[in-house]
Amino acid sequence: MPSSVEQFPIELWLKIFSYLEAHDLVKAFDNLNSYFRSILASHKLRLHVEINSKDIENTLSTTSIWSIIPLESIRLLTAQTSQSNLIVEFLLSNSSHLKHLTFLDLDVKSTYIKPLASILVNLVCIKTFSLREIQEVMNEEDKTNIFPCILRMHSLKQCILDLSSSKFLSTSATEQDNQPVNQTIKQLCINIGIKAEFFLFLIRHLLHVRLLRLQHLFWSESVYSLQGSLQSNIVAIVIGTANISFINLQRLIQTNPHLRCLHIIDWHMRDSDDKDALLDGRLHRLLDGIACIYVGTVLEAWDTEQDEMRAQITARSWLKHTKNVQCASNMPVHDRVIIIGGSIGGMMVAACLSKYFKRIAIIESDNVLNETLHKSKPDQIFDYRCRLANPASIGRSGVGQIYQIHVLQNIEWLGIDRFTLETAMRKELCLQFGNQTEWITNARLVELIADRSANVVHGTKYRLKDSSSSLDIYGNFIIDCTGRNTSSTKWLKESLNLIVPTVQMHFGCGYVTFVGERFKTGDSSLDSKPIYFSNANVPDNNTGCYISPVRTLKSTDENSLGILSTIAVNCVNAEYPPNDSYENLLDWSKEHLDRDFTVILNSTKLCSPLVSHHRAIDDRKYVESLGKKWPRNYILLGDAMCAFNPQIGQGMTHAFRHARELRKIFDEHQYSLKDIFYIFNRRASKISEECWLASTANDWKTPTLKVIKTDTNGNIQTYQQTGDSNSIQYPRPRIPFIIKFLQWYNYWFLRCASKSEKLSTEFLLVANQNCSLFILMKPITFFQVCQTALTHYLHLSRY
Ligand SMILES: Cc1cc2nc3c(=O)[nH]c(=O)nc-3n(C[C@H](O)[C@H](O)[C@H](O)COP(=O)(O)OP(=O)(O)OC[C@H]3O[C@@H](n4cnc5c(N)ncnc54)[C@H](O)[C@@H]3O)c2cc1C
Incomplete structure (x- = not known):
């Protein structure tokens, strides 16, 4: 009798098996019974094979797993071994069977490049090819062998050449003309220096390449003579190290008219002409048409000039999104939008709606636009120790919050710390939309001015910090971006008698964050970890540490790992890590954290103050469930709508996505201003739900979790998770299945x-x-x- 699993359709097994590695699959299922054996022998199987140095001869012999599963099933082949001869022989003798191989990832010594090149053209299905050369320096002949053969691979879409031990990949101008042209490659990544001539060769011969990622670019003046009227389809270029002057950058951009994303990790901009181009605004004008720009290190690392430039360029590229708005008429159609809260969400939405409103008023409680901002030199503005008068602002300035954005698939993430971004955005907003934008800083919103019968908010009352009387401001549309400590539910209750259903989770979690430069620990396995996952945020042990790189930097100290990271030290419940001094934190970590973390922390140089946060609250407002009861021209955006533990950096992204969604709704031109709240609330709630779910899944496990639910009638239910002394007062919350x-x-x-x-x-x-x-x-x-x-x-x- 077949068991019930054997009654599954075979397609299902084939699908499941396609996610498993071939060796594991054979080990697990071959000896089970004849049914599974027959599935393994099926020609419909599509498999992933990993070959490593261990037992390679056995693996590649025809008496091994290939006597059980057909070679035709191999779809993905990854080989990481120093015995390249065996791999090349295997490919050579079996290439006619590898009909479905779409992905090939190899380590191959340069001596085997030539035979490999002859095999590649026969592998007709390869879509992704990745070559990592090891040990030996490639000679000129090998280098010229590999490229023509790639040009002939007519199904290839993505190619990664990691030829790190060679110095350059180049081709002479005479060779180029005889080369075929490839119409399929969309992404090409070369981890080796290339010269300008070769760059042009790539553009000429790879007609459809959209993403080009080069480790080094050596661009000499001679490129001008070759350039001619050459134009590419490239939309994104990522360059590791670029010896590129302003004038050459100009050429690069002209050559690539479709370029939307430029990411230069190390930009050696040493010339005084280059600096002039930066200072007199030519550089910014040049970069104007490119939606996403990221420059990692310019000039010498961690110097202030470079920081300012990086921030300006990044902020510009952020706000740049707004310029692409298509508007029916060139004139804004509505009069004034009032934005309450001038942080990430507030500024982004101001930029996004600049095409639609003649005037933008931003009411911000902190003194963010103070004289210091205007008068400070770059090194003062971007000092992590914030100069704002209000000590509460330290949270904004000191926390090494990273905003991360992923511009295109397969392009590395862009990271910038929050303070730099916020300050730069503020300056940029003033520069770009200064005439339209009215900042009212040092002013707290105290009340909404609303018409209950029409269910409309006409404006707001705010109070300047040094005054006891309040002032009124009126607008057509009001956007509440007051963050996680918002009083929005109170305002809505008082002004419109509206109760907003909410779920709040209070969880006893504390952490300290700071930005630090990592130094060698003496343990190479610890040093080589770019991201260190920790035992923080796992159910059985919630004390830990995690480290995420902000960016690379060059340091003269050879013990530096050249990584600037955000470091968070976590603790559950009452015992928060000490934040008064780094030394105390190190002492605390010795007692509470795994040894590895203490070793890393000990060898980290502090670059920002320690910022501690106790007791986070996740707060979700179910505004969408109120439907048309919600006021018609008022919305909540970012943390004001839903605040959560931004454990995977989703906090600022959430606010940014809300702002973008709102712009999209305006772009659709279908809705009158009074209907926008309804569309937005539904769409924004979906964005919030994603982030909220990911966080609450995590928060739910903390021992002192307390949940407070408010329904539309204002009835409040409170639950407390068991595990501490207060638990008896509350029923145990039922954790939703999801x-x-x-x-x-x-x-x-x-x-x-x-x-x-x-x-x-x-x-x-x-x-x-x-x-x-x-x-x-x-x-x-x-x-x-x-x-x-x-x-x-x-x-x-x-x-
Ligand atoms: C400790 C900590 C670490 C974090 N780490 C990350 C991270 O690594 N990555 C990430 O993406 N996110 C992180 N976040 C979350 C991120 O900071 C927020 O999600 C993001 O800033 C939300 O933007 P917002 O504009 O909605 O609100 P906020 O940035 O909170 O801005 C609210 C603004 O409104 C102003 N305001 C408040 N009340 C009033 C009032 N009555 N009148 C006038 N103005 C008012 C405030 O001064 C503030 O400027 C972190 C948050 C915290 C607290």
Whole structure:
């Protein structure tokens, strides 16, 4: 009798097996029974094969797993071994069977490049090819061998050449003309220096390349003579180190008229002409048409001039999004928008709506536009120790919050710390939209001016900090961006008698964050970790530390790892890590954290003050459930709508996505101003729900979690999770299934991600909010997590 699993359609098994590695699959299913054996022998199977140095001869012999599964099933082949001869021989003798191979990732010694080149043209399905050369320096002949063959691979879409031990990849002008032209490659990444001539060669021969990523670009003046009328389809260029002057950058941009994203990690801009171009605004004008620009290090690392430039360029590229708005007429159609709260969300939405409102009023309680901002020199403005008079502002200035944005798939994430971004955005907003924008700073909103019968908010009352009387301001549309400590529910109750249903989670969690430069610890395995996952945020142990790189920097000290990171030290419940001094934090960490973290912390140089935060609250307002009861020209945006523990950097992205969504609604030109709230509330709630779910899945497990629910009638229910002395007063909350599942999933995800580079990359993608948070749930990631979790559980120890 077949068991019930054997009654599954075979297609389902084929699908499931396609997520598993071939060796694991054979080990797990071959000896099970004849049913599974027949599936393994099926020609419909599509498999992933990993070959590593261990037991390679056995793996590649035809008596190994290939006697059980057909070679035709191999879809992805990854080989990391120093025995390149065996791999090349294997490919050579079996290329006619590898009909479905779409992904090939190899380590190959340069001596084998030539035979490999002859094989590649026969592998007709390859879509992604990645070559990592090891040990030997490539000679000129090998270098010229590899490129023509890539040009002939007519199904190739993505190619990565990591030829790091060679110095340059170049081709002479005479050779170029005889080369074929490739119409399929969309992404090309070369991890080796290339000269300007070769850059032009690439553009000429790769007609459809959209993303070009080069480790080094050596651009000499001779390029002008070659340039001619050459134009590419490239939309994104990422350059590791660029010896590129302003004038050459100008050429680069002219050559690539479709360029939307330029990412230069190290920009050696040493010339005085270059600095002049920066100071007199030519550089900014040049970059004007490019939507996303990121410059990592310019001039010498960590110097103030470079910081200012980086911030200006990045802020400009942010606000740049607004320029692309298509408007029916060139004149704004509405009179005034009032934005309450002038932080990330407030500023972004101001820029987004600048085409639609003649006047923008921003009411901000902090003294953010003070004289210091206007008068300070760059080194003072970008000092982490904020100069704002109000000590409450330290949270904004000191926290090493990173805003991350993922501009295009496969481009590295862009990271900038929050203070730099916020300050730069503020300056930029003044520069770009200064005539339209009226900042009212040092002023707290105290009340809404509303008409209950029409369900409309006409304006707001605010009070300047040094005055006891309040002032009125009126507008057509009011956007509340007052953040996590917003009083919006109070204002709505008082002015419109509206009760907003909410769920609040109070969880006893504390952490200290700071920005630090990492130095060598003496343990190379610790030093090589770009992202260090920790035991913070896992259900069984919630004390820990995590480190995420902000950017690379050049340091004269050879012990520096050249990484600037945000470091967070976590603790659950009452015992918050001490924040009075770094020394105390180190002492505390010795007692409470794993040794590895203490070792890393000990060898980190502090670059910002320590900022501590106690007791986070997740607060979700279900405004969408109020439908048309909601006031007609008033919306909540960013943290004011939904605040959560931004454990994977989703906080600022959330506000930014809300602002973008609102702009999109205005762009659609279908709705009158009084209907926009309804559309926005529904769409924005979906964005909030994603971020909220990811955070609450995590928060729910903290022992002192308290949940307060308010329904539309104002009835309040309070729950307390068991695990501390107050628990008797409250019934135990029922954890929704989705949260339970996400909790389990997050737990394993963090565990597995720390062991697998692939998953860590997925994690970064999520942290960058390229797509939805639910990218983590996509089948391949899901199966990888399940597989790694199972492997751990059964102690099969693949890692
Ligand atoms: C400790 C900590 C670490 C974080 N780390 C990250 C991170 O690494 N990555 C990330 O993406 N996010 C992070 N976040 C979250 C992120 O800071 C917020 O999600 C983001 O700033 C929300 O933007 P916002 O504009 O909605 O609100 P906020 O940035 O909170 O801005 C609200 C503004 O409104 C003003 N305001 C408040 N009340 C009034 C009033 N009555 N009148 C006038 N003005 C008022 C405030 O002064 C403030 O300027 C972190 C948050 C905290 C607290």
